[in-house]
Amino acid sequence: MPVTIPSALPARRILEGENVFVMTQGRAGHQDIRPLHIAIVNLMPTKMATETQLLRLLGNTPLQLEITLIRMASHDPRNTAQAHMDAFYITFDEARERKFDGLIVTGAPIETLPFEAVDYWPELCTVLDWSRDHVFSTMHVCWGAQAGLYHHYGIEKFPLAEKMFGVFPHRVLDPRNRVLSGFDEIFPxxxxRHTETRAADIEATEGLELLAVSEEAGVYLAASTDGRQLYVTGHPEYERDTLKLEYDRDISRGLDATVPRHYYPGDDPSQPPMVTWRSHAYLLYANWLNYCVYQGTPYDLGAIGPQITPTADED
Structure with missing residues (x-):
């Protein structure tokens, strides 16, 4: 089944060219189906690229999804045209009275800043609080995962001596957890990122479960025990050349950039990178939509109730 998006969204042409099933809002309105309502708080600077990456993964399930793109009113994006933001995004204030089956909070290239130094941090905290009783299940990605773990549980992030950069093997810790259904025992x-969340902090936190880790990259996947919050510290949505473009950008700026590990054949950046993580990326999003969202969310969106996950300042 398709993901429903505005007909003029640039991602539509790209996804249709890849045979991803997308549907315009006009056509979807004629179908007698209750779609899942998924909101995306897109904090990435390259918003159009991130839209395409996420919609590609969300569109690979039997479920019909209606997407709402949300921006931070307290931050003006510098890398996306204002006309695009005005045409396809709403502010959180415009969304706060609505309820959603699912929410995705993306990463942002600001993880070296203290959370409180981020200009939209107060607004994002309001969104995270709002999500606890207006969203059935929330997926937090990369910096969004660090932000969610810090805000909800008080779990700190720590600077790394060297940027964690590349494609790393991960080990499944709980194969019985539905989010990992169908995963190989080891997956890429x-x-x-320049910071990390430590496994010991997650394991010591009531209400959280550590689901997948890497010997090299550390924590990858954690979730609340009720499945209503999922934390992904990596970027499963990345395309073939995303890490390459980032590496090439840093080299062009004269930075002492580290070659992304396990990405180029033989770690040789003169070789074209290989995609090894795509199937598990699709599976992660499909499992989240099916088991964490669709199987539990009420038919009446208004019946979505508060999550019981304790916040950092609660006993």
Whole structure:
């Protein structure tokens, strides 16, 4: 079944060219189906690229999805045209009275800043609080995962001596967890970050379960025990050349950039990179939509109730 998006969204042409099933809002309105309502808080600077990456993964399930793109009113994006933001995004204030089956909070290239130094941090905290009783299940990605773990549980992030950059093997810790249904025992996923969340902190936190880790990259996947919050510290949505473009950008700026590990054949950046993580990326999003969202969310969106996950300042 398709993912429903505005007919003029640039991602539509790209996805249709890849045979991803997308449907315009006009056509979807004639179908007698209750779609899942999924909101995306897109914090990435390259918003159009991130839209395409996420919609590609969301569109690979039997479920019909209606997508709402949300922006931070307290931050003006510098890398996306204002006309695009005005045409396809709404502010959180415009969304706060609505309820959603699912929410995705993306990463952002600001993880070296203290959370409180981010200009939209107060607004994002309001969104995270709002999500606990207006969203059935939330997926937090990369910096969004660090932000969610810090806000909801008080779990800190720590600087790394060297950027975690590349595609790393990960080990499944709980194969019985539905989010990992169908996963291989060892699976690859991309990372690109300067900070880390420590496994011991997650394991010591009531209400959280550590689901997948890497010997090299550390924590990859954690979830609340009720499945209503999922934390992904990597970037499963990345395309073939995303890490390459980031590496090439840093080299062009004269930075002492590290070659992304396990990404190029033989770790040789003169070779074209190989995609090894795509199937598990699709599976992660499909499992989240099916088991964490669709199987539990009420038919009447208004019946979505508060999550019981404790916040950092609760006993």
């Amino acid at each position: 996923a991309p990372h690109s």
